[in-house]
Every structure is written in C-alpha cells, then in structure tokens.
Amino acid sequence: MNHTYVLQHCRLIPQLSEEGAPELADIVIRDGIIAGIRESGKKTYEGMEVFDLAGKTLMPGIIDAHIHLSMTETNPAEANYVDPCARTLRDLKYAKHLLDIGVTTVRDCGEDRYFSVTALRNAVNEGTVQGPHIYTSGITMTPTNAGGTPDSEFGYMVPYNVDSKEEMRKAVRINFARGADFIKLYGTGSMMGKGSVPGIGIMEDYEILEAVKIAEENETYCAIHCHGAKAIVQALNCGVRTIEHASFIDKEGLDLLAGRKDAGIIPTLSVTMELIEHTDPDSEYGKHVIPKVSALLEKIRICLNSAYQRGDILIGWGTDQSLAAYTREPGSEFRHRHDFLGWNNADILKQATVNSAVLMGIDDRTGLVAEGKDADLIVIDGDPVNDITVMYRKPEHVFLKGTMIR
Ligand SMILES: [Zn+2]
Missing domain, CATH: 3.20.20.140 (Metal-dependent hydrolases)
Incomplete structure (x- = not known):
C-alpha cells in the first residue's frame, strides 16, 4: 500500500494516548497504522497529504x-x-x-x-x-x-x-x-x-x-x-x-x-x-x-x-x-x-x-492513540473529559485502520 498522511493539530486526551504524548499533536498514519506522534508546529510536511483537525479532539474509536x-x-x-x-x-x-x-x-x-x-x-x-x-x-x-x-x-x-x-x-x-x-x-x-x-x-x-x-x-x-x-x-x-x-x-x-x-x-x-x-x-x-x-x-x-x-x-x-x-x-x-x-x-x-x-485481549492492536496501533480513530468537536455530552452525538470524523469513513 504505502499510503502515508498526517492528521495535524490534534488535541489528545492523556488517559487515551501513549505516555508522554503531547497535548497538541500531529499524527503520522502509514498503511493504516499510527506511525508517529509529534508535537504540533515542530515540523512541516511538504509534499505530504495533510488533514488539519484545527485543535479538535482525537481519540481511539x-x-x-x-x-x-x-x-x-x-x-x-x-x-x-x-x-x-x-x-x-x-x-x-x-x-x-x-x-x-x-x-x-x-x-x-x-x-x-x-x-x-x-x-x-x-x-x-x-x-x-x-x-x-x-x-x-x-x-x-x-x-x-x-x-x-x-x-x-x-x-x-x-x-x-x-x-x-x-x-x-x-x-x-x-x-x-x-x-x-x-x-x-x-x-x-x-x-x-x-x-x-x-x-x-x-x-x-x-x-x-x-x-x-x-x-x-x-x-x-x-x-x-x-x-x-x-x-x-x-x-x-x-x-x-x-x-x-x-x-x-x-x-x-x-x-x-x-x-x-x-x-x-x-x-x-x-x-x-x-x-x-x-x-x-x-x-x-x-x-x-x-x-x-x-x-x-x-x-x-x-x-x-x-x-x-x-x-x-x-x-x-x-x-x-x-x-x-x-x-x-x-x-x-x-x-x-x-x-x-x-x-x-x-x-x-x-x-x-x-x-x-x-x-x-486486543490492546496490542487498538484502544489507545499510540505508535504501532491501528489508526481506529474518531474526531470529537469538544472536550469529552470536561463535558461528556459531546459523546452523546456522532463524532465529526471516523477513521477505520487509517481509512476515513466520513
Ligand atoms: Zn447480550
């Protein structure tokens, strides 16, 4: 496949992300897998496909x-x-x-x-x-x-x-x-x-x-x-x-x-x-x-x-x-x-x-925003840690193994 793209300016929830992940991150996704988590603003992605989440929350599906x-x-x-x-x-x-x-x-x-x-x-x-x-x-x-x-x-x-x-x-x-x-x-x-x-x-x-x-x-x-x-x-x-x-x-x-x-x-x-x-x-x-x-x-x-x-x-x-x-x-x-x-x-x-x-018994594959896991991810407009009611409605975007569903 070799399809790589970046989800830029993602707000991560520490409890649902790998240890030490930055609060505002760029997520590199390669062939359906989370290939890297980097602090936002540190790197430009010239020539790469970039999807800007503009500070919205990114969490596991x-x-x-x-x-x-x-x-x-x-x-x-x-x-x-x-x-x-x-x-x-x-x-x-x-x-x-x-x-x-x-x-x-x-x-x-x-x-x-x-x-x-x-x-x-x-x-x-x-x-x-x-x-x-x-x-x-x-x-x-x-x-x-x-x-x-x-x-x-x-x-x-x-x-x-x-x-x-x-x-x-x-x-x-x-x-x-x-x-x-x-x-x-x-x-x-x-x-x-x-x-x-x-x-x-x-x-x-x-x-x-x-x-x-x-x-x-x-x-x-x-x-x-x-x-x-x-x-x-x-x-x-x-x-x-x-x-x-x-x-x-x-x-x-x-x-x-x-x-x-x-x-x-x-x-x-x-x-x-x-x-x-x-x-x-x-x-x-x-x-x-x-x-x-x-x-x-x-x-x-x-x-x-x-x-x-x-x-x-x-x-x-x-x-x-x-x-x-x-x-x-x-x-x-x-x-x-x-x-x-x-x-x-x-x-x-x-x-x-x-x-x-x-x-x-599938935590090796999914359940966390972490390097090496499947890119099963959802984008939430709002902060569910402070206001759980944002989870009462559909997420803004859904990714299944890196494929954007909507
Ligand atoms: Zn039942």
Whole structure:
C-alpha cells in the first residue's frame, strides 16, 4: 500500500494516548497504522497529504464489547421470523450504523442460529464489505431454563441448550469449527426472558470448566452473562474472563477481580434503561419486563458503584441494545454512566476504549492513540473529559485502520 498522511493539530486526551504524548499533536498514519506522534508546529510536511483537525479532539474509536448485531428488530419475537440471508444483510446495516457513530470494534455476544454475524465478520475481513472489526461468540451456551429455550421470544439467539459436560464440549467445538472468536455462556437468568430470574445461577461448575478448558485450547476465553452475585463468583473461580452485565456483583466477586488485567466486568446500562424508558408498557412484553427491571434498578446502581469506587476493577464497555435504540440515542451508555452512576468522564472514556481492548485481549492492536496501533480513530468537536455530552452525538470524523469513513 504505502499510503502515508498526517492528521495535524490534534488535541489528545492523556488517559487515551501513549505516555508522554503531547497535548497538541500531529499524527503520522502509514498503511493504516499510527506511525508517529509529534508535537504540533515542530515540523512541516511538504509534499505530504495533510488533514488539519484545527485543535479538535482525537481519540481511539469506541469498542462496544457487548452487542448483538442480529438484534435489529425492536421486538425480539419479530426476529425469530427473519430469513437467514436477510438476517446477514440486516446485521450489516447495524454494523454500518455503528461505524458511522464511531464504534470501530464490536464484540458480538451471541448471534443467530445461522451464524450470520460470523459470515459478516468474514466478509469484513475479506474486504467484501466495509464494517467495524468484529469479534463473535457464535451461538450462546444456555442451560435449559425459562426464557432460554429455542421456542422462547429469543429463540433465534439461544439454540444451544447445554445440560452436561458432554453437551457443552460438543456445542463449544461446533462454535469454534464455525469460526467463533470466543465463547459466551449464560450463568444466570436474564432481565428480558419471560419467567427468567436474573439473580439465580443456572450453570454447573463442570459445564463452565469444560467450556473454559476448550476455549483455552483454542487460545481464547469465555464470557458469561451473569447478574447474580453467587454465579459471578462461581464463574470467576472456573476461569471465565469477562462478566457481562455484573448487575449484583458483591464483595466476594470484586475481591476475585481486584487488580487483574485478565478479567473484569462489562456493565450494559443502555439495555436496562432502554427496557424501562422505551418499551411499550401496554404490550405483553412491556407488562412483564418493565416492573421486573424497575424493581432491580437501585440495587444495580449500588453494586456497580461498589465496583467502580474500589478503583482496582477493570470495567469495560457494553450496551447490549438493539439497532433501533442505538439509532435513537447513539450515546446512551455515556449518559447513563454519567447521570445514573455518577462516574468520572475520563474513566468513562477509558472504559469505552482502552479498558475494553485489554479485556478483549486486543490492546496490542487498538484502544489507545499510540505508535504501532491501528489508526481506529474518531474526531470529537469538544472536550469529552470536561463535558461528556459531546459523546452523546456522532463524532465529526471516523477513521477505520487509517481509512476515513466520513
Ligand atoms: Zn447480550
């Protein structure tokens, strides 16, 4: 390729940039990689392609570490009836939307039974279509339980009911054979599933241990959907890397995570708040989900704050929300972590970038404005460290591996 250009007069955020990076910098990008970071005004770039950012903020692209690209319909029941080829195209529509609002890396935590997200990831990697970097779990592993069977409202997403070590081994191996990047387990009931209890553990140690073992043999890891405190402790003791949602995490779980870089939690406030703020209260779905989630909200706030306030827990970024919700409000996760949880702006920005990269084990490639990393970058008109509301709207520009998307 050998395409080199310079982003000039970029305002960098120290917490999201390499150590010692100047506050106002020129960034040299070569073949999609950040090749140099220099103090602005020290050098002229004669004969080179230069793009002047005029003091606007340059930061890493957002990493959404918990999403389902197959969740394009507002009502989950509708999704059960989308045909497989149409599904892949809808996944692509969602992926393109994410890229447009500055999400340059996506971790899909459970796709449909046709592996449409895996197909999309392959198409992106081949260069057939343009989309964010995608890491997919394939199909989720869900023990037989209320709200988690193929005939439930989420039937398109949860077809592997695993109820023994042998069934787990088989299902995990099928996922890897089909190209999964990691494995997603269900350790507790869910907020959304009818009859499902989020606080209650549903998986046995020997099932989790088997999944973790085979994931490690494939040089990757397990993520687990876990709201309840006991199930979180169980999962961590079995070697699971990322705790999804982590709604009711307690001191025992936090002690197991203290100071670690190889495990952490991925809260998903957007989906929880979305269920309350935007589900039709008169619909069948609304009638069961709104009272159920509302009753748990204060406890979620207290538990997530106990994780944050310790300062030694790796907290990542997830939204778990549908395309419709993401379209309505691109920055809802920023809003909820700021308004509902009261977290510090710089910490929130780290969660959305570098922390998630570390949790996913891709920090060698992305998550920081640093020499040698992919040029997955966004340009923000404003200073998000002082005013997080600038993240509620689309960034001014998006770069994916050095290519300007817009
Ligand atoms: Zn999810």
